[in-house]
Amino acid sequence: MQRSRDGRCKCLSKVGLSWKGSVDEDVVELVQPLTGREQFFTASSCAGCIILLDGGINGFEVQKQNRCWLLVTHKLYVKDDVIVALKKANGGAVLKFEPLVLHVQRQQLQDAQILHSVAIDSAFRNSGIIVGKRGKTVLAVQSTHGLEVPLSHKGKLMVTEEYTDFLLKISKSKNGGKQEEN
Structure with missing residues (x-):
């Protein structure tokens, strides 16, 4: 864990483990109260994302590996972006929505347990604690509100x-976000 001159954790400036390499701008306000405490820092964060994958679907089981x-x-x-990207699909295109996810590393297991209880009570039902072989403890905060829908099959668009x-x-x-009416 990186520390500043005053001994506090360099939480928000520390590059996370996510492919993006930084705290997602839309979760900074959520993360700051945690990372302002010495015992916590974020390992990765995402306020939610839309992913469009293309590739073969094995029994409709979607995996990120070996997919475009x-x-x-x-x-x-991002309707227009999805429609443009969907036109590039050659196989089974799948639209995925992945909800907010936050990985918080902590120094003591009891800190993670308290934060886990808060996450579960706040409707983040897919949250859990991971304890590594070397004692590293990470709390994953995530909701159950994901979405995964096939949009094309063998390059043929199956939806409007x-x-x-x-x-x-x-x-x-x-x-x-508030659902918009047309």
């Missing part, structure tokens, strides 16, 4: 643009 990433964005309403728009609005509402 057509679109990855933290903007939750209107339905894709509907799915994006649902994704936005699952992440606390």
Whole structure:
């Protein structure tokens, strides 16, 4: 754990383990009260994202590995971007919405247990504590509000643009955004 001159953890300036390499701008306000405490720092964070993957679907089981990433964005309403990316699909394109996820590393297991209780009580039901072999303890805070929908099969679009728009609005509402009416 990196420390500043006064001994406090360099929480928000520390590059996380996520591919993005920084705290997601939309979760800074959520993360700051935690990371302002010496016993916590974020390992990774994401306020929610839309992913469009292309590749074969084995029995409709979707995996990120061995698939082409057509679109990855933290903007939750990107209909035009999804439609453009979807036109590049050759196999089974799948739209995924992944909700807020926050990985918090802590010094003591009891700190993680308290934070885990708060997360569960705050409707983040997919939260859990991971204890590594060397004693590293990480709390993963995540809700159950994900979405994963096949949009094409063997390169053929299986849904309308209107339905894709509907799915994006649902994704936005699952992440606390207000669903827009047309």
